[in-house]
Structure formats: C-alpha cells, structure tokens
Amino acid sequence: MVTKVQYTVDTELSLKLFQEGASAQENFDSSIAGKCRDGEFGIFYQMDRLEAYGLKGVFFVDPFPALVYGPGVVARIVEPILKRGHEVQLHIHTEWLEFARDHELAHLRGRNIADFPLDDQVRLLDQARALLMIAGAPKPTAFRAGNFGANDDTLRALSALSVPYDSSFNPAFLAGECDIDLPPETPPFSEHMGVGIIPVSVIEDRPGSIRAAQLCALSAWEMRDGLRHAAEHDWPCFTIVSHSFELLSRDRTRVNPIVQRRFESMCLNIAEQTRLEGAGFEALQPQRRASLAKLPANLVRTALRYGEQAVSRIRYEVGILSTLFLNEFAAIESVVAI
Ligand SMILES: [Zn+2]
Numbered sequence: 001m002v003t004k005v006q007y008t009v010d011t012e013l014s015l016k017l018f019q020e021g022a023s024a025q026e027n028f029d030s031s032i033a034g035k036c037r038d039g040e041f042g043i044f045y046q047m048d049r050l051e052a053y054g055l056k057g058v059f060f061v062d063p064f065p066a067l068v069y070g071p072g073v074v075a076r077i078v079e080p081i082l083k084r085g086h087e088v089q090l091h092i093h094t095e096w097l098e099f100a101r102d103h104e105l106a107h108l109r110g111r112n113i114a115d116f117p118l119d120d121q122v123r124l125l126d127q128a129r130a131l132l133m134i135a136g137a138p139k140p141t142a143f144r145a146g147n148f149g150a151n152d153d154t155l156r157a158l159s160a161l162s163v164p165y166d167s168s169f170n171p172a173f174l175a176g177e178c179d180i181d182l183p184p185e186t187p188p189f190s191e192h193m194g195v196g197i198i199p200v201s202v203i204e205d206r207p208g209s210i211r212a213a214q215l216c217a218l219s220a221w222e223m224r225d226g227l228r229h230a231a232e233h234d235w236p237c238f239t240i241v242s243h244s245f246e247l248l249s250r251d252r253t254r255v256n257p258i259v260q261r262r263f264e265s266m267c268l269n270i271a272e273q274t275r276l277e278g279a280g281f282e283a284l285q286p287q288r289r290a291s292l293a294k295l296p297a298n299l300v301r302t303a304l305r306y307g308e309q310a311v312s313r314i315r316y317e318v319g320i321l322s323t324l325f326l327n328e329f330a331a332i333e334s335v336v337a338i
Contacts (some may be wrong), residue, residue, distance in 0.1 A: 003230045004237040004279040005270050006198070007055065008089075008167065010144065011043055011077060011244040012062040013069070015095050024069040030252055032077055032244050038255040041247040043077070047084050049264065053271035055278030059244075060091035060144045060167075063131035067100035074135035087280035088137040090163070092128045093146035112149025114179050121157040129161065142198070142281040144168050151179040152193050159194030165281055167239060170200040172212040184210065188237050189284075198281070201226065201238045205302040214241040219308050220265035225298070227266075231275035237284060238276075240266070258308060 014022070014031045022030070029035040034042025043059065050057045059081045066074045081088050094113055100106040105127055110116050113124060129140060142165040143158055150168035158166055171184035182192055190197045201213040203226045211217050213226055223240075230238040247263060249256050270276045277283075 001234050001236075002275055002277045003227075003235045004283055004285075005055075005227065005230075005276050006058050006167075006237060006239045006280065007050065007242065007266070007270075007278060008058045008060055008144070008239060009043060009046060009242045009244055009246075010062075010091055010146075011059045011081075012091060012093060012146070013065040013073065014245075015093065015099075018065070018068060018099065024065075024073040027065075027069070028073055028076065030245070034245055034248055034252075036248055036252060036254050041255045041260065043081065043244045045247070046242070046244075046263070047081070047086060049267055050086070050278065051084065053267040053278075055267060055270055056086055056280055057278070058087045058089055058142070058280045060089050060142075061132060061135075061137070062091040062093050062096075062146065063128050063135060064093055064096040064100075066131050066135070067096055067103055067106070071131065071134055074131065078132070078135045078137050082136065082138075087282060088132070088140070089142040089144070089167075089281060090125075090129055090132055090140040091144050091146060092124065094124060095146070112147055112177055113145045113154050114149050114151035114177075116153075118153040118156055121153055122160050125154075125157050125161055125163075129163075141165055142167055148173045148176070148178040148200075152181050155180065155193035155195045155197075163195070165196045165198050165284070167198045167200065167281075169197050170212055170241075171202050172200070172210050172217075188235075188239070198237065198239055198284070200241050201230070201235075203229075204297045207297050209297075212241060213239065215246050215259055215262050215266070218262070220262045222302075223262065223266050224269045227269050227273065227276060231273055237279075 013027045017027045032042050033040050033044060061077055063074045078088050092113055094110050097106060097108050105123060108120055113121055132140060143163050145154060145168040148168050148170040155166055169180045169182060170178050174184060186197060186199055188198050202210040203222055205211045227238060245252060247255055247260050270278050
C-alpha cells in the first residue's frame with residue numbers, strides 16, 4: 001500500500017507588506033514568487049523542484065487579498081499552479097477583512113475564522129470559495145484555516161458548504177490557535193462534524209513532545225525518518241506544511257539555504273521511496289483509515305535539529321555567525337546523512 005504524501009503550501013500575500021504600502025505586484029514578488037537578493041524561491045521555484053522529482057504539490061491559496069487588491073492578483077497565483085498540474089485548495093486569512101472596502105462582509109472582524117459565529121463562518125467561507133473560483137480555481141475540496149485557527153463550527157460550516165476535507169487540525173498547535181475539539185492522535189479520514197479530517201502530520205521529538213511536519217520545524221533527518229515511518233506503518237497519508245515564502249529568511253531578503261536543503265532532501269526522499277507518492281487531496285482514498293503510531297523520539301536527531309535551527313537563526317536571521325562554524329555544522333550534517 002502506498003502512502004500519499006501531501007506537500008501543502010499555504011500560499012498567501014502579506015498583510016504586513018500591504019499595511020506598509022506594498023503594491024499588489026511588490027507583495028506578489030516577495031510573498032508568492034519569493035524574490036530576494038539571491039533569486040526566486042517561492043511557488044515557482046518550489047513547483048520547478050517538485051516537478052523535477054515527479055511530485056505534485058497542494059497550494060492552499062488565500063483569496064481574501066482580492067478584497068483590497070482586486071481579483072487579478074489571486075488569478076495570477078491560481079493560473080500557473082493549475083496550468084502546471086498542481087492542486088489549488090482554499091486557505092483563509094480573515095485579518096484582511098478590516099481593510100476591505102465596499103464589501104458586504106467588510107464589517108466583520110476577527111484574526112481567525114474560529115473567532116466568528118457559525119453563520120458568519122458559513123458566509124465567509126462561501127465568499128472565499130467564490131473569490132477563489134472567480135480567480136480560476138475549480139471547486140475546492142479541502143480547506144485550511146490561516147494560523148490553523150479553526151474550531152468545530154468551522155467544520156460545521158465546511159459541511160454545510162459540502163467541502164469534504166479539512167486540513168486545519170494541527171496537533172502541534174492545540175495549545176495555540178487550533179481549537180478543533182479532537183485528540184492529538186486523531187488519524188486521517190476521521191469524520192468530525194461531517195467533514196473528513198486530514199491532520200497535519202507530526203513526529204515525536206522528545207518523549208511526550210510532538211512537532212509538526214513543517215519544513216521550517218523539522219530537520220531533513222527528522223522529515224526523512226517521519227516519511228519512512230509513515231511508509232513502514234502503512235499510513236494512508238502524510239501531510240507536510242510549508243508556505244509560499246518558507247524558503248526565505250525571516251526578513252525575506254535572502255534564501256535560507258538550510259530550509260532550501262531540507263526541501264530538496266524531502267523531495268528526494270519522497271521520490272526515491274516506492275511506498276511514498278506525492279499527491280493531492282483529489283487522490284486520497286477515504287476508505288483507508290488507520291490508527292497512527294507517531295515516529296518515536298530520537299534525542300540525537302532532536303539535538304542536531306536544535307543545532308541546525310540555531311545556525312539558521314544566527315546565520316540567516318541575525319547574520320553574525322562565522323563561516324567556519326557554518327562549515328563545521330555542514331560537515332556534521334553530511335556525516336549523519338541528513
Ligand atoms: Zn496562512
């Protein structure tokens with residue numbers, strides 16, 4: 001049995017850049033195309049690399065920037081993704097409502113979709129879906145809330161709108177903004193409030209501590225072990241989170257080569273394992289349910305990621321690490337075959 005690996009990319013313009021006065025083009029260049037002084041590392045680069053390995057990505061596109069920039073910029077995101085054979089699904093950041101003009105829902109306020117009563121959630125999701133479809137997307141079959149900020153009413157709203165899958169449930173965010181009332185060990189395809197739940201996959205990095213399968217959160221070694229564990233234990237799917245700007249430094253001026261290398265390693269691992277297949281939500285097989293045993297903790301692997309993230313933060317966020325230390329760390333990485 002093959003494990004379907006969903007590489008999901010939350011694809012979104014930046015509200016912060018909008019507030020700082022960025023035009024639609026400037027925001028697109030930074031947030032979507034990932035332009036920085038080292039080149040372009042956003043969705044077009046990510047699609048290039050996925051295609052080089054024969055993989056298909058899922059792009060959760062937030063259509064709400066259309067409320068301030070107009071619908072054209074969302075169409076410019078959706079069209080190339082579909083043209084290249086990848087999947088577009090629905091994402092939503094309700095923070096944009098505060099800046100919307102001349103829109104029937106512009107009076108609504110909330111950081112997360114879960115902040116709204118059920119009736120308004122239905123209206124907001126219906127509007128977002130319509131905006132995405134106006135931009136050229138087929139009717140979405142899956143949804144992910146911005147900030148993973150969904151609750152059970154979000155699922156009820158999706159059910160009312162006949163959206164079959166939700167991927168907002170992130171067991172590593174249950175102490176944060178994810179308010180869906182399910183236990184962390186919930187397996188894919190669990191039905192909750194009339195919707196199929198496809199959780200963000202997690203690994204255990206220390207006994208009793210879980211981390212989401214996200215490019216910026218797991219080392220290449222952790223991701224590889226997580227993928228292998230999923231295949232060996234016949235998981236129906238393994239769901240990875242990324243962003244259109246995930247490969248950039250936090251200030252978005254440079255590529256983060258550590259995350260770039262993790263992405264390349266992830267693609268290679270999915271492509272070379274015959275029991276893994278990069279796929280979208282359209283390829284899921286709802287009849288396959290499983291109880292998932294998490295990848296158990298490996299403290300050496302966790303410690304090395306701490307080191308890698310420290311390097312990433314210092315070298316690419318602060319920019320003061322010596323090249324010597326960076327080279328030494330690269331050597332450690334190659335020894336452990338990350
Ligand atoms: Zn988002």
